[in-house]
Amino acid sequence: MKYNRILLKLSGEALMGQQQYGIDAERLMQYASEIKSVAATGVQVAVVIGGGNIYRGVQAEAFGLDRVQGDYMGMLATVINSMALQSALEKLEVSTRLLSGLTIQRVCEPYIRRRAVRHLEKGRVVIFGAGIGSPYFTTDSAASLRAIEIEADVVLKGTRVDGIYTADPEKDPTATRYAEITFDEVLSKNLNVMDMTAFTLCKENNLPIIVFDMNTPGNLERLLNGESMGTLVSAGGTGTGRDGRKPLLDPKHSPLQPLVGNQPEQA
Numbered sequence: 001m002k003y004n005r006i007l008l009k010l011s012g013e014a015l016m017g018q019q020q021y022g023i024d025a026e027r028l029m030q031y032a033s034e035i036k037s038v039a040a041t042g043v044q045v046a047v048v049i050g051g052g053n054i055y056r057g058v059q060a061e062a063f064g065l066d067r068v069q070g071d072y073m074g075m076l077a078t079v080i081n082s083m084a085l086q087s088a089l090e091k092l093e094v095s096t097r098l099l100s101g102l103t104i105q106r107v108c109e110p111y112i113r114r115r116a117v118r119h120l121e122k123g124r125v126v127i128f129g130a131g132i133g134s135p136y137f138t139t140d141s142a143a144s145l146r147a148i149e150i151e152a153d154v155v156l157k158g159t160r161v162d163g164i165y166t167a168d169p170e171k172d173p174t175a176t177r178y179a180e181i182t183f184d185e186v187l188s189k190n191l192n193v194m195d196m197t198a199f200t201l202c203k204e205n206n207l208p209i210i211v212f213d214m215n216t217p218g219n220l221e222r223l224l225n226g227e228s229m230g231t232l233v234s235a236g237g238t239g240t241g242r243d244g245r246k247p248l249l250d251p252k253h254s255p256l257q258p259l260v261g262n263q264p265e266q267a
């Protein structure tokens, strides 16, 4: 496998499938089984899932309501999606933990970085709910931040489009897909990969992003097997890994030292 530890970002909207709102059971189970396949190969998998299929903070503003309140509602929406994904994974007998940026102690653990890393080392799929737990952020920012914190090798942004294009492929038939692009090129060409906060976090921490089509069954595993797909956004050159290392092609690479478990774990 090309990567040792990944952070998979799924949008809430993708969970709707063909529906106008909420969670499509078939799409949810598809995502769960894709995650199961890659986790079974030994890749450590962390997931951040959005909430746009249920609620977004900007909707509150449109109703003349308080934006901050709306953002917290959006964060709770991500917890609902995270719980659904957790259940779907458990149905497939995948060991999981849900760690939340907001304290919701009856249903999930609070986010604690060391605990997250320990779960991953034990082979559990870790789902990060409630974004970063603060308003005015997005789940893309949560994905970038958590990926940096847990020292993931890459952020895999699963979307319905198979990468980053020179123009909107739905509007411009001449648009072509970039196989690879640098952080600087994304900025100079004004391409939309993630919101600026999320993107800057990745750029400044040299964390590669791959935008790929998550809705085609088997794509996640094919991507991790090294098949070229989607668009890789990186610093470019040979040092495409974090801190100028080259971990991406070396499956034995592990930047992490085993952690001493000094915190009690929840069952």
Ligand code: UDP
Residues within 6 Å of the ligand: 010, 011, 012, 013, 049, 050, 051, 052, 053, 055, 056, 057, 058, 070, 071, 072, 073, 074, 075, 077, 078, 130, 131, 132, 133, 134, 135, 136, 137, 138, 139, 140, 141, 142
């Ligand atoms: N949100 C937030 N802080 C965070 C993450 C999310 O306030 O750290 C809120 C924000 O209102 C956002 C909503 O949760 O609109 C749902 O997340 P997002 O829009 O990123 O979901 P996606 O577009 O991926 O479905």
